[in-house]
Amino acid sequence: xxxAVRDIRHNFxxxxxxxxxxxxxxxxxxxMAGIYRGLIFEATLLVDRIGADLWVVQGDTRGxxxxxxxxxxxxxxxxxxVQGIAQARRFVNHSIQREHHGKPLRLMVQGLAWxxxxxxxxxLVAGRPLGQxxxxxxxxxSLGLALGEQVKFGKDVYRVVGLTTGMSGIAGDGxxxxxxxxxxxxxFDTPSEAIRLERAARLARSENQDLGRVQPLLLERAGGPSSxxxxxxxxxxxxxxxxxxPSADVDQIIxxxxxxxxxxxYTAQQQKELLLSGTVDKSRRQLGLFSVLLxxxxxxxxxxxxxxxxxxxxxxxxxxxxxxxxxxxIVGLILQQALLMGAFGYALAWWLGQYLFPYFPRxxxxxxxxxxxxxxxxxLISMLASLLGIWKAMRVEPNTVLA
Amino acid sequence: MEGDASRTxxxxxxxxxxxxxxxxxxxxxxxxxxxxxxxxxxxxxxVTLRVARGEVVALLGPSGAGKSTLLTAMAxxxxxxxxxxxxxxxxxxxxxxxxxxxxxxxxxxxxFVFQKANLIPFLTAxxxxxxxxxxNDRPAHAARQRAMYLLDHLxxxxxxxxxxxxxxxxxxxxxxxxxxxxxxxSLILADEPTAALDSxxxxxxxxxxxxxxxxxxxxxxxxxxxxxxxxxxxxxxxxEDGRLLPPSKASR
Numbered sequence: 001x002x003x004a005v006r007d008i009r010h011n012f013x014x015x016x017x018x019x020x021x022x023x024x025x026x027x028x029x030x031x032m033a034g035i036y037r038g039l040i041f042e043a044t045l046l047v048d049r050i051g052a053d054l055w056v057v058q059g060d061t062r063g064x065x066x067x068x069x070x071x072x073x074x075x076x077x078x079x080x081x082v083q084g085i086a087q088a089r090r091f092v093n094h095s096i097q098r099e100h101h102g103k104p105l106r107l108m109v110q111g112l113a114w115x116x117x118x119x120x121x122x123x124l125v126a127g128r129p130l131g132q133x134x135x136x137x138x139x140x141x142s143l144g145l146a147l148g149e150q151v152k153f154g155k156d157v158y159r160v161v162g163l164t165t166g167m168s169g170i171a172g173d174g175x176x177x178x179x180x181x182x183x184x185x186x187x188f189d190t191p192s193e194a195i196r197l198e199r200a201a202r203l204a205r206s207e208n209q210d211l212g213r214v215q216p217l218l219l220e221r222a223g224g225p226s227s228x229x230x231x232x233x234x235x236x237x238x239x240x241x242x243x244x245x246p247s248a249d250v251d252q253i254i255x256x257x258x259x260x261x262x263x264x265x266y267t268a269q270q271q272k273e274l275l276l277s278g279t280v281d282k283s284r285r286q287l288g289l290f291s292v293l294l295x296x297x298x299x300x301x302x303x304x305x306x307x308x309x310x311x312x313x314x315x316x317x318x319x320x321x322x323x324x325x326x327x328x329x330i331v332g333l334i335l336q337q338a339l340l341m342g343a344f345g346y347a348l349a350w351w352l353g354q355y356l357f358p359y360f361p362r363x364x365x366x367x368x369x370x371x372x373x374x375x376x377x378x379x380l381i382s383m384l385a386s387l388l389g390i391w392k393a394m395r396v397e398p399n400t401v402l403a
Numbered sequence: 404m405e406g407d408a409s410r411t412x413x414x415x416x417x418x419x420x421x422x423x424x425x426x427x428x429x430x431x432x433x434x435x436x437x438x439x440x441x442x443x444x445x446x447x448x449x450v451t452l453r454v455a456r457g458e459v460v461a462l463l464g465p466s467g468a469g470k471s472t473l474l475t476a477m478a479x480x481x482x483x484x485x486x487x488x489x490x491x492x493x494x495x496x497x498x499x500x501x502x503x504x505x506x507x508x509x510x511x512x513x514x515f516v517f518q519k520a521n522l523i524p525f526l527t528a529x530x531x532x533x534x535x536x537x538x539n540d541r542p543a544h545a546a547r548q549r550a551m552y553l554l555d556h557l558x559x560x561x562x563x564x565x566x567x568x569x570x571x572x573x574x575x576x577x578x579x580x581x582x583x584x585x586x587x588x589s590l591i592l593a594d595e596p597t598a599a600l601d602s603x604x605x606x607x608x609x610x611x612x613x614x615x616x617x618x619x620x621x622x623x624x625x626x627x628x629x630x631x632x633x634x635x636x637x638x639x640x641x642x643e644d645g646r647l648l649p650p651s652k653a654s655r
Contacts, residue, residue: 326506
């Protein structure tokens with residue numbers, strides 16, 4: 001006869017409410033682990049999906065994600081000259097926050113090296129990849145944009161031609177894909193007045209210098225677009241993505257690129273490690289500490305509940321002792337209830353999580369190894385929590401029945 | 404002070420035999436002292452009592468006489484300060500020293516009934532009896548059958564599936580008696596089992612004790628204040644100030 005089950009059956013509402021409370025606590029613990037997994041997934045999503053073997057970034061930096069990286073866009077031409085490299089693409093990636101329909105719209109701008117990269121690697125749930133060099137975008141659903149919707153960034157209007165789902169950057173902002181030139185235009189969008197003032201300043205400086213006076217053409221160009229002045233710095237990108245030939249010697253190519261003192265080269269794996277050891281690592285520790293705290297709190301709460309439930313039954317336990325019940329019968333009564341409470345709480349946490357976590361602003365990923373680990377932790381804390389009740393039950397004297 | 408086991412009164416038709424074999428229990432020179440120094444209270448003072456198998460003994464006395472203390476000492480839940488408890492010929496307690504595993508011994512040889520039925524509230528009447536059998540290693544099916552038999556025998560088989568809350572006081576006490584009888588104990592100890600019952604129900608319970616004592620050849624000791632059903636008992640023992648009164652002073 002299972003006394004634990006019969007006691008639960010008799011006091012079902014109390015057991016149910018307690019289990020719901022424990023379930024909610026465990027759901028938060030589960031969510032913490034899920035948020036951590038989500039952080040890793042989001043952080044490494046681009047690196048995983050974009051299909052680059054090597055990342056060429058600004059020299060002595062850990063860009064483009066862990067820190068800022070600025071390299072000239074035409075570096076891709078230089079990279080292409082290295083033997084064994086099949087493709088080199090410009091990479092532009094930055095977060096912006098604009099206003100759309102009166103609400104803030106925060107997104108991560110991702111440049112695609114059109115026409116080599118039209119975003120075919122991006123898995124679409126609606127629409128199509130980019131079909132032209134300008135004024136089209138593919139947006140993640142989390143941004144709340146509809147297919148065909150037009151959004152103004154800077155001076156230009158972009159039309160949403162494709163939709164993705166689950167594509168977000170390290171900060172959790174939804175990704176929006178543009179051509180690299182559009183992405184740069186969005187990034188370096190400068191108000192007209194600022195451009196006019198800059199041109200006027202250039203002109204004034206040239207007029208006051210010998211070079212401007214002896215080179216009238218230069219003076220003439222100083223007041224025009226900066227693209228007409230070869231001495232001014234070229235547009236810059238965050239990184240150059242390198243795809244290698246299947247037979248290429250990776251180490252040799254890295255060695256060659258590393259001789260260029262203006263750049264640093266990372267493999268895709270190194271890039272992921274840079275990401276995970278930076279921002280994500282701090283978040284991981286933060287979430288880990290919260291999880292530990294929650295587990296301790298859960299243990300204390302279950303222990304107090306089990307203690308209270310044991311006190312409620314102390315007369316029955318004394319009676320069982322009086323009629324000769326072995327300790328294992330009494331320990332089993334308490335331990336089984338704690339384990340059942342933990343098990344039902346865990347199941348409830350998982351079930352609720354399936355419905356609630358998708359509505360969280362950041363991605364929450366429940367992975368099987370984490371769920372198994374938490375199941376073991378739940379069993380462990382249930383057993384630990386029952387110790388207080390068991391201790392109380394072991395101390396009760398059988399003659400308490402007569403009191 | 405010593406009770407006389409050889410003085411046997413055939414007071415009811417239920418009485419068949421009081422056997423001459425090894426007594427169900429012997430409390431020999433049992434003393435129980437609570438506290439020490441100025442707070443010392445002698446609850447039992449050199450009490451000797453023998454109860455034969457099949458004998459039903461009433462233990463009477465005013466409050467504070469030591470009846471319940473003696474009963475709990477014999478129930479092996481309140482060790483005496485000195486003296487010996489021998490059950491079924493086996494020395495069980497020598498002073499405060501237990502000579503055997505008391506819980507196992509209680510499980511196998513003793514049955515208890517109290518003023519309150521003390522049924523486990525989350526078990527049905529049947530399960531309350533069954534649990535006593537299962538903790539004594541009786542297989543679940545056999546335990547269920549035996550529990551049902553006992554409830555039927557005590558006239559409450561039709562309430563087997565009811566929780567204690569749904570039973571009357573008398574019915575609850577019958578379930579408690581069934582539980583006490585479940586493992587066919589050699590000794591049944593009852594502490595004011597009819598206190599919560601009306602006289603009719605009280606008498607029924609007392610007669611039940613006599614019946615089961617004689618049928619199962621178990622010794623029965625009942626602490627009671629209920630003098631209306633004393634004729635049911637084979638022997639009446641009175642206590643006062645922690646001592647057994649001599650038989651001549653017994654107020655029957």
